[in-house]
Amino acid sequence: xxxxxxxxxxxxxxxxxxxxLYKIFFELPAEVKNVxxxxxxxxxxxxxxTALTGFFVALGASVMYLTTGxxxxxxxxxxxxxxxxxxxxxxxxxxxxWGRYAWGIWWTWDARLTSMxxxxxxxxxxxVLRRSIEEPTQRAKLSAVLSIFGCVDVTFVYKAIEWFPTQxxxxxxSIRSGGGMGPGLEAPMYWNWLGxxxxxxxxxxxxxxxxxxxREIDSLRRMAHxx
Amino acid sequence: xxxxxxxxxTIAAKDLRAEMRTKEALNASxxxxxxxxxxxxxxxxxxxxxxxxxxxGLLWMTYSFAGALALNRSxxxxxxxxxxxxxxxxxxxxxxxxxxxxxxxxxxxxxVEIVSLGVFAxxxxxxxxxxxxxxxxxxxxxxxxxxxxGTMFSALTVNLRMREMMLPIMTYPFLIPALMAAMVxxxxxxxxxPIGQDMIWVKLLVLFDVTFTTLAVFTIDIVLVG
Numbered sequence: 114x115x116x117x118x119x120x121x122x123x124x125x126x127x128x129x130x131x132x133x134l135y136k137i138f139f140e141l142p143a144e145v146k147n148v149x150x151x152x153x154x155x156x157x158x159x160x161x162x163t164a165l166t167g168f169f170v171a172l173g174a175s176v177m178y179l180t181t182g183x184x185x186x187x188x189x190x191x192x193x194x195x196x197x198x199x200x201x202x203x204x205x206x207x208x209x210x211w212g213r214y215a216w217g218i219w220w221t222w223d224a225r226l227t228s229m230x231x232x233x234x235x236x237x238x239x240x241v242l243r244r245s246i247e248e249p250t251q252r253a254k255l256s257a258v259l260s261i262f263g264c265v266d267v268t269f270v271y272k273a274i275e276w277f278p279t280q281x282x283x284x285x286x287s288i289r290s291g292g293g294m295g296p297g298l299e300a301p302m303y304w305n306w307l308g309x310x311x312x313x314x315x316x317x318x319x320x321x322x323x324x325x326x327x328r329e330i331d332s333l334r335r336m337a338h339x340x
Numbered sequence: 341x342x343x344x345x346x347x348x349x350t351i352a353a354k355d356l357r358a359e360m361r362t363k364e365a366l367n368a369s370x371x372x373x374x375x376x377x378x379x380x381x382x383x384x385x386x387x388x389x390x391x392x393x394x395x396x397g398l399l400w401m402t403y404s405f406a407g408a409l410a411l412n413r414s415x416x417x418x419x420x421x422x423x424x425x426x427x428x429x430x431x432x433x434x435x436x437x438x439x440x441x442x443x444x445x446x447x448x449x450x451x452v453e454i455v456s457l458g459v460f461a462x463x464x465x466x467x468x469x470x471x472x473x474x475x476x477x478x479x480x481x482x483x484x485x486x487x488x489x490g491t492m493f494s495a496l497t498v499n500l501r502m503r504e505m506m507l508p509i510m511t512y513p514f515l516i517p518a519l520m521a522a523m524v525x526x527x528x529x530x531x532x533x534p535i536g537q538d539m540i541w542v543k544l545l546v547l548f549d550v551t552f553t554t555l556a557v558f559t560i561d562i563v564l565v566g
Contacts, residue, residue: 228517231516231517234512235510235514238509238510241506242496242497242500242510245506258496258559258562259496261555261559262492262555265555
């Protein structure tokens with residue numbers, strides 16, 4: 114069942130991303146297409162959305178672990194965080210490339226970039242913390258608390274866009290009352306988000322399976338040592 | 341509430357008494373802040389006009405580095421003779437233990453910061469007296485942010501092998517929003533600007549303090565007991 118679901122998500126992701134790639138590269142109006150690296154927004158923004166969604170899902174899984182004590186939720190939280198961190202990296206890298214075209218610099222210390230980088234550092238810290246604890250229950254417990262703290266910071270990141278007027282382009286999405294990007298320009302971005310979410314789901318499934326297996330191997334090893 | 345407060349103050353007094361006997365963290369923290377202040381003078385020209393633009397940043401970097409040194413020991417010092425087990429087993433809610441430790445750390449950090457502020461004003465020829473009131477307000481708010489995060493993560497990493505390495509990796513990214521606010525506010529105040537124009541940063545600091553204090557009080561039991 115899990116295998117089928119995984120292949121299903123992969124197929125949906127491939128279909129959506131192929132379709133949006135076609136839209137982005139062949140059907141965008143010429144005045145937009147000729148603006149240097151404009152197309153990057155179709156990857157930059159969905160990557161950020163996917164990363165932020167992932168961090169919130171990880172929060173849910175962490176809370177579930179703390180309330181039920183089942184290690185499968187911890188494995189899920191770890192897998193989702195890793196995948197979300199990968200998408201946050203995509204967001205930062207694509208943003209940096211866009212910044213080079215638009216502003217002539219690879220990086221600027223505006224509040225939004227700094228907030229996303231902060232977020233990235235926090236969740237990188239989460240993964241480092243996980244690696245430094247061997248005992249599974251203690252690891253799960255401390256990671257869950259850190260994930261809750263981290264998620265609060267993600268909220269700060271999201272709100273920071275409204276709080277700090279900076280060099281970063283103002284929100285242009287119609288869902289954020291920015292007035293919209295123009296007819297037909299915004300939809301491929303949301304489709305790409307859906308595609309990225311499917312891709313994230315595939316990665317999470319693979320990572321969760323690996324986490325489950327490593328937990329099983331650990332318990333077998335413990336059992337072998339106890340004899 | 342009365343007994344909660346009394347227990348909190350008992351834990352804080354215990355920590356402060358232990359610290360005043362050895363003065364380990366206090367001396368180390370202050371000496372470290374002095375070293376950082378001296379080192380910064382080689383990184384740029386302290387007499388240049390540009391110095392005014394990053395004076396707040398300099399001060400808060402000094403505070404955060406020196407603060408981490410003191411906060412790192414907050415729970416680690418209880419490992420000797422299994423004192424931490426004794427504290428956890430004591431008939432106290434985890435929130436009380438956290439609040440007591442945080443209060444003691446807060447007093448410690450404030451003491452180091454106030455002395456360092458004087459040294460900073462002399463070394464870098466900065467006029468702090470005209471804005472002392474608002475500046476002290478900013479120090480109170482941002483230091484509480486540092487204390488809450490530092491104390492919480494000190495508890496979180498207390499039993500880890502790489503405790504000394506893990507704490508800064510985790511603490512500083514969390515502190516970035518609070519430190520950003522503190523740096524902007526302090527720089528503006530040291531440049532003679534009124535605090536009224538930066539109220540958004542003050543609100544950020546207050547929100548940060550309230551949010552993370554609440555979170556820490558509610559999750560400390562999970563971290564210490566499970």
